[in-house]
Amino acid sequence: MPRAVPIYSLYGEKPTEHTEFWAHAETIFSRSSLHSWEIRPHRHERLFQILHIRSGHGEALIDGHWHPFGARTVIVMPERQDHGFRFSRDVDGAVITLVAKRFAAELQGHSGLGEWLRRPSMTPMPDDHPDSRYLGESLDRAEQAIVQSGARPAPLVEPLLRTVLLLTSRLAGAERGQGETDRDRERLAELTRMIGENFRTRLPVEHYARRLGMSATHLNRITRALVGKPVSRLIAERIILEAKRDLVFSALSVQQVATRLGFEDQAYFSRFFAQNAGMPPKLYREREKALLES
Template sequence: MNTRVPTYALYGEDTAEIPEFWVHAESIASRSRLHGWEIKRHRHACLFQILHIRHGKGEALIGGEWHPFTAPVVIVVPERHEHGFRFSTDVDGAVITLMSKRLPARLPAHKGIAEWLSHPRLTEMPTDHPDTPYIGETLNRIEGEITQAGNSPSPLLEAMLISTLLLVFRMGGMTDAMESGRDQVRFEQLTTLINDGFRSHRPVTFYARELGVSVTHLNRVARAIAGKPVSRLIAERIISEAKRDLVFAGITIQQVADGLGFEDQAYFSRFFSRHAGLSPARYRDRERTLLGG
């Protein structure tokens, strides 16, 4: 059942009007306390938010999944992305909200940051990281500048916001980018392994072991890059080769099955039908007819 996800200005304020201010700050407790310390799933039409959690813990709904966190944490949420939060009752932090069109265009060019800012991000700040104190102090200063100046904040505000986002990106986003690069390499290695061994019908655990990762992680990589799990990639490689053999090899269906590592032609036929949508014989007849054979 599809559930409508509300679109708010600020959470709980169901209005389509665009406010005069371009930036706003409030404590996390001031709004979440009114809703039982839970901000239910919602999105914003034109707002970009930065959550600075100084103390406490909770969960963030990002990408359709709940992610636990413990302070200190910075969470960024761009416009039109569904998100939600659950906070502990001792949470201490702030939500900084700005018109999304105001900031990203002013950010200096930096490889990867545009993509990083286009999706919600949760960055835990290690207490021993040299940038953690500075990021926290700057976000506190930003919060103070906004709340004290009303809708006429200091000209320094944008510079502080930009430097903070760049530092958070460097702390978490570059790590994400490096991991993404490693995942791309793993996926290419996985593709090579499947191409080399698909006739042996090796299980997903074999490929995970060869690549030095867990099955869960390998499936996550496959889904992120190809949109499907490893088992589906293996099956598609087998079916691709079977189709080629059925149409061009001039051999029997039994021989096709044998060449692909199937001991039982009946099982091969069921496997092929399940993934291709029709039996091997019908597929071969159809394709040869289309080729004029």
Template structure:
């Protein structure tokens, strides 16, 4: 009888327990040095992982085969895929883990893309290729944003992840259906930045379109292409994300949270938050505080 491969969560938590904190990043040495530079074969039921080696070397067990990893190697591991790693003691890089159900590009890629993501992949980034350079820097940016904790920007992380997976698909030999043009990706990245700067002012979609020199319809097309969501949803998600952090990580009253997010009327804020999340701000705070103290 074959030896059973253990199934792990990120830290043993259930899906419900990490629903709000859906992405994690850590350096490769931080965990592997504790296990003599070897992560034994295992799988994750609900997690998708991206491993990036900046320097050093290693091996990855993918589909039952050990594959050599060199500097600028990237490995993607979908949920339920058996995998393991061995690293040299001089390795440096990161492991980014996120809930597979939050995969940020379901709508951006066609069925070929989704099939490509459903199997483990190993891609060597070319240091002379602009996309390879961009990917390496983007993975480092994701690590920094996630490591910043509440100070990080979830929408930016999600946009970075979408860019990363689409470009990995392209560089890994996948046949991209309706690939995102570099100009559209740059416009989307600028949109995310503008939303981060202006979401407290409750600017309409037309404001962002004008700042980018686009029509509202064109901006929505780009937003849907990259994220699968219209611009209005991205704005609402940014407001709700900030509200959630204030409710969990501060002692501010709901009225002060609302005021800090540009809502003059607490009742309107409560209706907005409830419409977006399915629960009132007070209910959300009580649920998350119960989880944190459990």
């Protein structure tokens, strides 16, 4: 029998009948560091969350699939949606938790927004988009106002959060229509599945685009819009994720790890790993094992 997905108020805390707050904010570090940087699948009743990823990266479990995200991303998670997260150790960001009904009526009047808010979303904040800086500043100010004002957030919080959700939906392209957005999400989910099956063979972007019935340019446009990254980056991140697991949790040599991942040249693998992980594989293994033993 499948294991039931737990229901929490905040992650790790059982729900209560009477919520003392309508808005809560905390750093991602403060809770995820207590759980080895992984928030296991769960859901919230009557609450929805906004995650502001300032730096670092990770994966979000949405609709049963893990989707990668990077720095400068806004994740909106509606109530009653099963979800989970995996964060890098260097993640910097915040989680804002809101009572869902507080905003439902006020935001339904905005075209397309009510429907958009009923589904989870991951929205990158591109450096070249005019709304990105204002959105990031609004998220920071909302977080600070909630933390400073305690259980009864100041009046400034509500307009800030409305602005955050409206700007995020605009960046996410909600005006394109839910049908097109849903199709792109389905394509991204299928791409993620295919990469997971084939990353060891290091197939080119064009291979995945052909299987999805589109050009590589179009596929890159979809992945950049939904997760802020080109397909090549998604492939590289999946390879690096597997390499990190092998380096930390197996006794395989660096050469053996490289071979398992389709690299004939260990030196090339080491350069590839260092470019994507910030350090050579041997140093990464030593650092992570030291952290596990501490």
